[in-house]
Amino acid sequence: MAELFPYFPRQNQNEIMEEITDAIRHKRQFIFESGTGSGKTICVLSAALAYALDNHKKIIYTTRTNAQQQQVIHELRAIQKKSNDKRIYGVGMQGRGNMCLLARENQEIQNGNAEELSRFCSYQKKLAVSEKRKGCRYYHDFLGEKDRVGTIMEWAQKHLPTAEEFTEACEKQALCPYEINKLMVHNALVVIVPYVYVFDKTIRIKLFDWLSISEDDVILIIDEAHNLPDYLRELFSAELSTWMLNSCLLEADQFGDPSLADGRISVSAFCKELMDIVNVLRDTYVYGVLEGGIRSINPEKNDALIPSHELEVEILSRLKTTSKTLRDIISDLYAYGEKIQEYKQKDGKLPRSYLHNLGVFLGFWTSIEMDQYIKLVVDTGQGKNPRVEAYCLDPSMGTDILKEVHCSIHMSGTLEPLDEYRDSLGLPLETRMAIYPSPFPPENRKIFFVCDVTTQYNELTKDRTIVPQMWKYVSDICNKFEKNTMVSFPSYNTLAIFQRNGYFAEIQRCLYIEEQHMSQSDLMELVSEFKSCGDGNGNSAALFTVMGGRISEGMDFPAEQLEIAVIVGIPYPKPTARQRGLQNYYDQKFGKGWEYTVQAPAARKMLQAIGRLIRNENDRGVAVILDKRAPRFHQYIKEMRESKDILRDISRFMNQQGSSNS
Numbered sequence: 001m002a003e004l005f006p007y008f009p010r011q012n013q014n015e016i017m018e019e020i021t022d023a024i025r026h027k028r029q030f031i032f033e034s035g036t037g038s039g040k041t042i043c044v045l046s047a048a049l050a051y052a053l054d055n056h057k058k059i060i061y062t063t064r065t066n067a068q069q070q071q072v073i074h075e076l077r078a079i080q081k082k083s084n085d086k087r088i089y090g091v092g093m094q095g096r097g098n099m100c101l102l103a104r105e106n107q108e109i110q111n112g113n114a115e116e117l118s119r120f121c122s123y124q125k126k127l128a129v130s131e132k133r134k135g136c137r138y139y140h141d142f143l144g145e146k147d148r149v150g151t152i153m154e155w156a157q158k159h160l161p162t163a164e165e166f167t168e169a170c171e172k173q174a175l176c177p178y179e180i181n182k183l184m185v186h187n188a189l190v191v192i193v194p195y196v197y198v199f200d201k202t203i204r205i206k207l208f209d210w211l212s213i214s215e216d217d218v219i220l221i222i223d224e225a226h227n228l229p230d231y232l233r234e235l236f237s238a239e240l241s242t243w244m245l246n247s248c249l250l251e252a253d254q255f256g257d258p259s260l261a262d263g264r265i266s267v268s269a270f271c272k273e274l275m276d277i278v279n280v281l282r283d284t285y286v287y288g289v290l291e292g293g294i295r296s297i298n299p300e301k302n303d304a305l306i307p308s309h310e311l312e313v314e315i316l317s318r319l320k321t322t323s324k325t326l327r328d329i330i331s332d333l334y335a336y337g338e339k340i341q342e343y344k345q346k347d348g349k350l351p352r353s354y355l356h357n358l359g360v361f362l363g364f365w366t367s368i369e370m371d372q373y374i375k376l377v378v379d380t381g382q383g384k385n386p387r388v389e390a391y392c393l394d395p396s397m398g399t400d401i402l403k404e405v406h407c408s409i410h411m412s413g414t415l416e417p418l419d420e421y422r423d424s425l426g427l428p429l430e431t432r433m434a435i436y437p438s439p440f441p442p443e444n445r446k447i448f449f450v451c452d453v454t455t456q457y458n459e460l461t462k463d464r465t466i467v468p469q470m471w472k473y474v475s476d477i478c479n480k481f482e483k484n485t486m487v488s489f490p491s492y493n494t495l496a497i498f499q500r501n502g503y504f505a506e507i508q509r510c511l512y513i514e515e516q517h518m519s520q521s522d523l524m525e526l527v528s529e530f531k532s533c534g535d536g537n538g539n540s541a542a543l544f545t546v547m548g549g550r551i552s553e554g555m556d557f558p559a560e561q562l563e564i565a566v567i568v569g570i571p572y573p574k575p576t577a578r579q580r581g582l583q584n585y586y587d588q589k590f591g592k593g594w595e596y597t598v599q600a601p602a603a604r605k606m607l608q609a610i611g612r613l614i615r616n617e618n619d620r621g622v623a624v625i626l627d628k629r630a631p632r633f634h635q636y637i638k639e640m641r642e643s644k645d646i647l648r649d650i651s652r653f654m655n656q657q658g659s660s661n662s
């Protein structure tokens with residue numbers, strides 16, 4: 001292990017590597033928290049590789065986002081350079097949405113989901129083999145140009161490119177990167193993949209096939225593990241919106257509006273009934289209808305639980321039919337959808353069928369086990385696109401694989417309370433868990449909170465002076481200190497309250513604001529401009545963002561790129577019906593609904609935002625939590641202190657910085 005670690009290890013890195021090695025040797029699950037920037041990736045790779053090399057195992061390293069793969073590749077390169085061992089060879093895999101060259105040429109195809117792209121690709125490959133000059137040309141050349149494929153593979157084995165670099169290299173050679181990647185995975189010791197490759201069973205079967213190994217030979221690493229429970233809940237949930245039903249209507253119109261269940265009803269009539277049912281469910285359960293048919297609209301309420309069989313009962317009663325006929329309708333939708341998929345596929349289009357998706361949804365909806373789900377009607381678009389949703393409460397539904405692999409290592413900078421994570425995923429009680437203290441000098445980071453403001457809804461509506469007072473804190477901090485400052489809000493809605501009130505004009509700094517639906521490239525440009533302001537030459541800037549978003553959870557701001565973090569209120573989850581359902585489920589299962597589903601997620605979001613400040617031992621930074629409820633989080637943020645004069649306290653910290661630097 002020491003032979004592979006490419007840097008001079010800190011004391012706690014040695015401890016982490018020993019624990020990981022012990023867990024792997026004893027085939028035990030290991031969950032650990034170690035602060036952001038503490039070198040978790042290099043520790044886990046060094047320890048797991050040492051074992052894998054000696055014991056003929058392979059490593060699957062999972063990340064939440066594609067961007068997080070890059071760090072893993074960089075560390076692998078450092079290990080390969082230090083060890084000079086050619087067996088240390090890793091491949092970054094992404095979905096066809098990013099790697100398929102045909103999809104890159106066509107926006108419609110690029111927007112396809114994994115299943116649609118897989119189907120599209122299979123057909124294109126079949127054509128490329130059977131009919132010359134038809135089908136995918138990148139696959140055709142991949143099959144025919146063995147030498148060029150071999151050259152790229154050699155180059156990749158030597159240079160360990162990121163998935164983006166690899167795709168670019170293949171594009172220059174007009175060869176399919178996805179197919180070459182599949183070949184390389186076979187010989188790779190480490191495969192870096194997004195969560196979906198491991199937790200979606202259909203995709204996992206393919207991955208293990210390409211790897212040619214059994215589950216028992218895999219060391220599984222889960223990075224940024226605090227995201228996994230929510231990720232799994234989303235993966236196993238399903239929804240049906242009126243937008244999707246409209247798309248079904250358009251599709252029915254385009255394909256001759258066939259009839260369902262031996263002519264009982266046409267597709268369009270069935271979809272219209274469903275659309276009406278979703279609207280009625282929304283009116284009844286979300287809005288509430290008063291006497292005289294008047295809707296009582298509460299802008300704060302946008303979802304509600306519905307009885308588990310309400311949708312089916314309403315369909316049966318409106319169609320005056322039986323469950324058997326409903327099952328026939330679902331089968332017919334599924335079958336028509338398949339035909340439409342085939343037709344589109346042959347036409348070179350994305351094989352998407354909304355009718356097929358509707359059949360799949362209804363089949364799922366009518367068969368789910370209600371003790372692990374709640375059913376909801378949701379309206380987050382102010383009446384524009386209501387939907388019904390089967391929301392999965394239990395992420396352990398998708399974690400069988402964790403029991404099948406040789407061993408799994410789960411790590412994050414913010415995972416407390418670890419028993420919540422273990423219990424949510426259904427890991428055994430004997431799972432080894434550890435929290436490692438930050439390796440950086442504690443005096444380099446200060447965390448303050450103030451006690452005269454809050455974003456608590458009731459108080460905000462009662463006391464109109466709170467928002468201006470919060471803003472005064474924000475603008476005073478941004479204007480007084482010539483330091484790059486990140487201001488994080490609990491949600492885009494809260495950010496909008498401040499923006500609407502015209503407060504932003506008071507900031508005498510370059511101001512960058514993250515918008516909710518910003519494209520990834522626009523977001524990267526915004527962040528890079530903000531970072532470039534932190535050059536210490538008086539050009540500092542303020543970045544306004546939201547906790548739990550792409551910036552405050554996934555981006556690094558070393559040195560002067562970020563020196564002050566302001567947290568505007570506690571990011572408690574909104575008390576929606578879905579959130580209450582989840583809390584209730586955790587209360588019943590573990591007796592810890594509030595702690596596991598409200599308190600801990602809010603703490604993690606704050607810690608992630610604060611964690612942007614310190615990325616190495618030389619970084620210094622100060623965080624300020626603007627909310628009187630902050631002391632409730634002492635268990636998670638132990639070093640925070642109340643400030644009675646925040647500008648003075650920040651000045652003191654900054655002056656210490658000046659003297660220590662001089």
Ligand code: SF4
Nearest residue numbers: 100101121136139176
């Ligand atoms: Fe896309 Fe490659 Fe499939 Fe061609 S073979 S369709 S380039 S993934």
